[in-house]
Amino acid sequence: MSELLAHELTHALMYQLLQPADGGFPEEPPLWFREGMASVTAGQGHRRLALDDLRRWQDTHPTADLLRPSPELYRIEKEAVYAAAHRAFELLVALRGDQAILDVLRGVRSGARFEDAFAAATGQPLAGFEAEAVRSGYSPTSFRPPLPLGAGGD
Ligand SMILES: [Zn+2]
Numbered sequence: 084m085s086e087l088l089a090h091e092l093t094h095a096l097m098y099q100l101l102q103p104a105d106g107g108f109p110e111e112p113p114l115w116f117r118e119g120m121a122s123v124t125a126g127q128g129h130r131r132l133a134l135d136d137l138r139r140w141q142d143t144h145p146t147a148d149l150l151r152p153s154p155e156l157y158r159i160e161k162e163a164v165y166a167a168a169h170r171a172f173e174l175l176v177a178l179r180g181d182q183a184i185l186d187v188l189r190g191v192r193s194g195a196r197f198e199d200a201f202a203a204a205t206g207q208p209l210a211g212f213e214a215e216a217v218r219s220g221y222s223p224t225s226f227r228p229p230l231p232l233g234a235g236g237d
Contacts, residue, residue: 089125097121100188110197112187114157115150115213118165119172120184128173132166138220140166150213170221175212177223179205 097120101109111117122131132140140163141149147156149167157164176184183204190200201209219225 086125086127086130090121090127093121093124097188100185101191103192103194109191109194112191112197113151113209114164115168115171116197117168119168119170119175122165122169123172123176128169131169132162134170134221137163137166137170141217141220150217167217167221171213171216174216174219174221174223174226175205178226 094117097112097117101112103109122128131137141147144163147160147163149156149160149164150171152160152164186204187197187200190203191197195203198209201207201212205212215226219227
């Protein structure tokens with residue numbers, strides 16, 4: 084119960100952090116970022132496919148884009164989609180730290196497109212991060228280019 088509450092509250096908090104001071108609607112982050120943020124914050128990794136199972140799933144579905152799922156893929160492979168969202172967000176936090184997440188949200192709040200705020204806050208183009216997240220098997224140590232020592236963390 085409290086896990087589900089934490090998940091939903093994280094969604095609510097994210098939208099609050101995205102809300103521009105002068106009203107209006109900010110761009111919605113991609114599904115993996117929204118669901119990954121809520122799932123990681125609520126500590127729901129144990130509910131998701133294990134990393135090895137997720138990697139195996141991807142090996143057997145090489146053309147399926149779990150981070151940008153079609154409505155059809157989302158509908159029939161929800162478990163894999165949520166697992167990928169969780170692992171991608173977890174990877175982003177491992178590589179860049181909590182502050183980068185807040186900086187992305189702040190960038191969108193001040194009117195930047197999500198993709199531009201992401202690149203500015205993380206030093207990495209969004210599409211490049213997504214592709215490398217999948218290629219590396221969501222592993223911070225396999226991620227290329229490797230992070231300089233001391234980066235990431237809080
Ligand atoms: Zn959710």
